[in-house]
Amino acid sequence: MANLKEIRNRITSIGSTMQITSAMKMVSAAKLKKAQDAITAMRPYSSKLTELLQNLSATLDSDAGGAYSIQRPIHKVLLVTITSNRGLCGGFNSSITKEVIKTVNEKYADKTVDIFAIGKKGGAILSKLYNLVDSRNDIYDDLTFDNVALIAEELMSFYAEGKYDRIEIVYNQFKNAATQLPQVEQFLPIKPIEGGDAAAVNSDYIFEPSKEEIVLALIPKSLKTQLYKSIRDSFASEHGARMTAMHKATDNAKDLRDDLLLTYNKARQAAITNEILEIVGGAEALNN
Incomplete structure (x- = not known):
């Protein structure tokens, strides 16, 4: 019966x-x-704003974008990691x-890499591997x-002051509740439009x-919108991942x-059968 009690305790637990x-x-x-509605509503605005900025930048001189457009030789890199505070x-x-780890090993193996952590979980792990600046x-x-x-203004000041030659954001992009896609996006310097030139902007525009x-x-x-979108994406991804994980855990x-x-019922049935056999055996012994 002690075994049955142990199984009952496990079932209750x-x-x-x-x-x-x-x-x-x-x-x-x-x-x-709520988080999914927020990121779904924000993506078109963020995408259009980035597209407009890239198109306008394509028609200007390389230094017209100010300190945030200057391309420098890469020696120091800051990775902004976006994770959650809870597991x-x-x-x-x-x-x-x-x-x-993959990005550092493949792209910046010979560079100095620092981490700017948003979220406790990522900071706790990555601080053991790399220098955590904040x-x-x-x-x-x-x-x-x-x-x-x-936060975006602080990152922008890091680049403008020359503390880092490149800043990238690493986060989970929300696709659906079951799928989150790790992304590495360049934050600074501003990434020029791919294959863009002066013809990228409609010549009929009056500025x-x-x-x-x-x-x-x-x-x-x-830049502020880009960082906000990344954190919002990660926030929605976190709840999607947790919902999926808890669903699987419940199942x-x-x-x-x-x-x-099933094990408890089999053990209980076997115990009852043994008791019946003992009673029958005892009765037979008395009759003899």
Whole structure:
């Protein structure tokens, strides 16, 4: 009977775990809907703003974009990693760690690489592998454009002052609840339009004020929007990954509970059968 008691305790424990994982799944599903709507609404704006900036930049001299367009020989690189503050989201955070290691080994093996971490999980792991210059874990407490803009301004100052020759963002792009795609995007210097030239901008446009002034005004806004979009993408991906992970955990717990119930019933049936056999055997012995 001690064995049966142990199995009952395990069944009870797994049932409690199922309740927790099921509740976490529902919470993440509710948060995912809001985060998904936010990133879906923002992507067209961010994409159009980047396209406009690249098209305008293509018609100007290489130095017209200011300090953020200057291309320098790459010696020092800053990778901005966007992860979560909490776990229980499958391979969401580990995929960023793997992508950072892959990027360093393949692109910047002979360069000095520093990490600017957004999110506790990524910072905790990557700080053991690379130099961590800063960690911003409180951004998710109040995820607004204004708060992200402050981080973007700090990154922009790093590049303008020559502390780094390239800054890239590593984050998970949201595709759907079950799929998150690790991305590495160049943040600074501003990436010129691929194959673009002066013909990229409609010649019928009338610019007021000048194109140079428009570009210089758009660059900070575009960079802040790019970082905000990346964090929003990662935020939606986190809830999608956690919802999927908790769904799988609940299913696995249910399968384990069913197996234990079957084992418990078999053991209980065997115990009852043994008791009956002992009673029958005792009665036969008395009759003899």
